[in-house]
Amino acid sequence: MRIELTVNGERHEADVWAGESLLFALRERLGLPGSKNACEQGECGSCSVLLDGTLVCACLVLAAQADGHEVVTVEGLAPEDGPHPVQEAFVQAGAVQCGFCTPGLVVAAADLLARTPDPTDDELREALSGNLCRCTGYAKIFDAVRLAAGAS
Amino acid sequence: MDVLTPRTLDEALRLRAETADAWPIQGGTDVMVELNFDRARPRVVLNLNEVAELRGFARENGTLRLGAGLTYTECRRELGETLPALAEAARTVGSPQIQNRGTIGGNLGTASPAGDALPPLLVEEAEVELAGPAGRRTLPLEEFLVGPKQNALAEDELIVAVHVRPSGARQTFMKVGPRNAMVIAVASLALAVDRERGEIRAAYGSAGPVPRLVRAPLDEADGFPDRVAEAASPIDDVRGTAAYRRHALRVLTARALERCAA
Numbered sequence: 001m002r003i004e005l006t007v008n009g010e011r012h013e014a015d016v017w018a019g020e021s022l023l024f025a026l027r028e029r030l031g032l033p034g035s036k037n038a039c040e041q042g043e044c045g046s047c048s049v050l051l052d053g054t055l056v057c058a059c060l061v062l063a064a065q066a067d068g069h070e071v072v073t074v075e076g077l078a079p080e081d082g083p084h085p086v087q088e089a090f091v092q093a094g095a096v097q098c099g100f101c102t103p104g105l106v107v108a109a110a111d112l113l114a115r116t117p118d119p120t121d122d123e124l125r126e127a128l129s130g131n132l133c134r135c136t137g138y139a140k141i142f143d144a145v146r147l148a149a150g151a152s
Numbered sequence: 153m154d155v156l157t158p159r160t161l162d163e164a165l166r167l168r169a170e171t172a173d174a175w176p177i178q179g180g181t182d183v184m185v186e187l188n189f190d191r192a193r194p195r196v197v198l199n200l201n202e203v204a205e206l207r208g209f210a211r212e213n214g215t216l217r218l219g220a221g222l223t224y225t226e227c228r229r230e231l232g233e234t235l236p237a238l239a240e241a242a243r244t245v246g247s248p249q250i251q252n253r254g255t256i257g258g259n260l261g262t263a264s265p266a267g268d269a270l271p272p273l274l275v276e277e278a279e280v281e282l283a284g285p286a287g288r289r290t291l292p293l294e295e296f297l298v299g300p301k302q303n304a305l306a307e308d309e310l311i312v313a314v315h316v317r318p319s320g321a322r323q324t325f326m327k328v329g330p331r332n333a334m335v336i337a338v339a340s341l342a343l344a345v346d347r348e349r350g351e352i353r354a355a356y357g358s359a360g361p362v363p364r365l366v367r368a369p370l371d372e373a374d375g376f377p378d379r380v381a382e383a384a385s386p387i388d389d390v391r392g393t394a395a396y397r398r399h400a401l402r403v404l405t406a407r408a409l410e411r412c413a414a
Contacts, residue, residue, distance in 0.1 A: 001155065018153040018197065019187045040188040042181055042250050043334065057249045060184040062177060064155040065201050108248070129333035130247020 003067040007032065008076025016063040023047045023058035025066070026073060034074040034103045045131030048104040048111075049073045055111040057130075074103035077110055086110045089148035090141075097135035105131045109145045118149055155197045161205040161283070165310060167198055169285045172307040174198040178206070178221050179253035181246070182262045206257065206312065217281075218314040220257025224269075227256070235316060237272035237323040237342045244268055244327055247334055257311045260296065263303040263362070270297065270363040271342035272325050274355035277365075278316045284309035297362040321346035322412040327357070328400045329391075338392040339400040341380070343408035345370070352376055354405055359384035359397045373413075377405035 004013050007030060014029040021040075026032045026049070036046035040059045047058040050072040058071075078084040086109045089095070096102050105128065112119060112127040119127065124145055133141060156174065158164035168174060174196040177183045186192040200206055206221035209230065216234060218227075227235070227242035228251065245251055245268050259269040260280060273293055280296045282289050285308055293314070296304045305311060323344035329335025340357035350370050357363040366383045368376050386397035 018155045019193065021184060021188060041185045042246060045247060045249060048249055054252045055249050056253050059188060060180045060250075060253060062155065062180055062184065062187075062197065062199065064157065064197075065177070065180065065199050067157070126333070127248055130249045 001064060003064060005066045005068065006070040008072055014063070018064060020063050021059045022049070022051070022061040022063050022066045022071070025063035026058060026071070029063075032073050032075050036100055036103055038100070042130075043132070044101070044104070045108060046101050046104040048107040048131065050107065050111065055108060072107075074107050077107060084110055085151050086113065086145065086148045089144040089151065093140050093144035093147050095136065095140040095144035097133075101131060101133040101135075105133065105141060109141075109148065112145070113149055119145070153193060153195060153197070155199055157199040157202055159202050161203050161310075161312070164198065164200060164203050165283055165285070168310050169308045171196045171198070176200055176261065176310060178255045178258050179223065181250050181254040182258060200310075214317055216316045216318060218256055218316065220255060220260070220311045220313055222256045224251035224254050224256075227269075234318045235272065235276060237275060237325040237344065238269060240325040241268040241272045241327075241340075241342065244325070244335075256314055260293075260303065260311050260314070261305065263297055263299075263301050265300050265360060265362060266337045266340070266358040267363065268325075268327065268337060268340060268357065271340055271355035271357045272323070273314060273316065274363055274365045275323060275342045275344045275353040276316045276319055277353075278314050280311060281313040281315060282306075282309045283312045288312070290315065294365060300361045319344060319346050320348070321353075324408050324411050326404045326408055328404065336391065339386070339397045339404065341401060341404040341408055343405065343412060345409070345412040352409070354380050354408070356380060356384050356401055358391075359386040359401055361385065373409055376409060377402045380405045 016025050038044045038046045042057045042060045049058045175194040176198045178200045206219045209218045224242035224245045232239040259267040278293045279290045321344040325342045327337040327340035337358040343354040352368050355365045366380050381398045381402040386394040
């Protein structure tokens with residue numbers, strides 16, 4: 001079946017199988033591999049994207065459900081003139097190790113700061129509770145989000 | 153496999169009646185896991201995302217009508233004052249990503265013994281509104297939940313809404329799991345101390361084939377933790393033992409009573 005959606009500000013058409021996820025469509029049909037595929041059950045958050053401005057796991061959205069809707073992936077987060085403040089802060093704070101969880105965490109952190117520019121530590125932990133990282137122990141990631149909050 | 157995307161409730165009900173084996177999908181947090189792992193390959197998926205009548209909630213003469221498509225995030229943000237136990241439960245469902253997509257209607261449709269929205273709705277004596285070719289019917293949530301992952305929904309019906317008359321009683325929701333975030337309940341409990349009606353109501357989850365309501369007069373609060381633990385019919389499974397679940401319910405009930413009495 002054919003779907004039409006806006007991804008990172010651009011109109012796209014894609015031929016998808018009825019049972020496939022938005023994550024599969026983004027990665028395999030639209031050539032956007034930034035959103036990562038890991039658990040496929042909404043546990044790990046590495047496929048986090050914004051669907052009509054709402055943070056979701058792309059693996060739990062049917063591609064067909066995104067028909068006519070707007071998606072922002074990690075590829076579309078940054079303004080044209082440089083990285084997103086969260087991306088910059090991840091670099092500065094050393095919040096990236098293997099990097100697999102990073103795109104999802106960047107999207108989730110950007111979503112948090114868009115709604116709550118100066119989060120408390122509790123708010124920060126709760127907002128990122130759906131994004132698993134097996135390398136860092138999270139301390140540097142939280143540092144990065146605090147840094148981004150302070151910078152904006 | 154095919155996806156049907158109705159734009160109105162009437163259209164959704166017509167499609168549902170025409171394709172009895174269709175799987176309704178709203179937030180996808182349960183259905184997509186089945187599809188992603190190829191555990192099921194439904195012939196037709198009925199995508200309810202575009203049906204505006206299923207979204208949001210409304211107040212009608214002291215009753216709240218929660219659309220089946222009401223998300224956990226909306227419950228958290230909008231219902232903290234009127235249905236505090238439900239709002240608390242919504243906050244414990246998965247992650248923000250899951251809360252943004254998962255819905256009350258989906259929790260009812262899946263009818264898991266561990267469904268977090270179910271105990272808070274039971275203590276508020278919620279009713280479920282179903283629609284099908286024969287029209288609408290409403291039945292108490294207790295009757296809607298008939299077994300583990302089994303409900304009273306007919307093949308040609310859709311869950312449309314949940315009706316609740318907020319009791320105003322002090323109430324809370326608690327759950328036990330291996331950690332604070334992202335857990336399926338090993339045991340859960342919603343409890344309301346309803347002074348107006350002189351009774352305590354508690355509903356447990358993950359401690360029997362379906363979440364169940366237990367009542368007692370206010371003056372029997374002392375024995376209530378034991379009563380809830382005895383009313384449950386838990387099993388041993390990968391997440392915990394029956395004995396642990398009974399123990400947890402006893403402890404949670406005592407804590408919830410304390411919290412709601414203060």
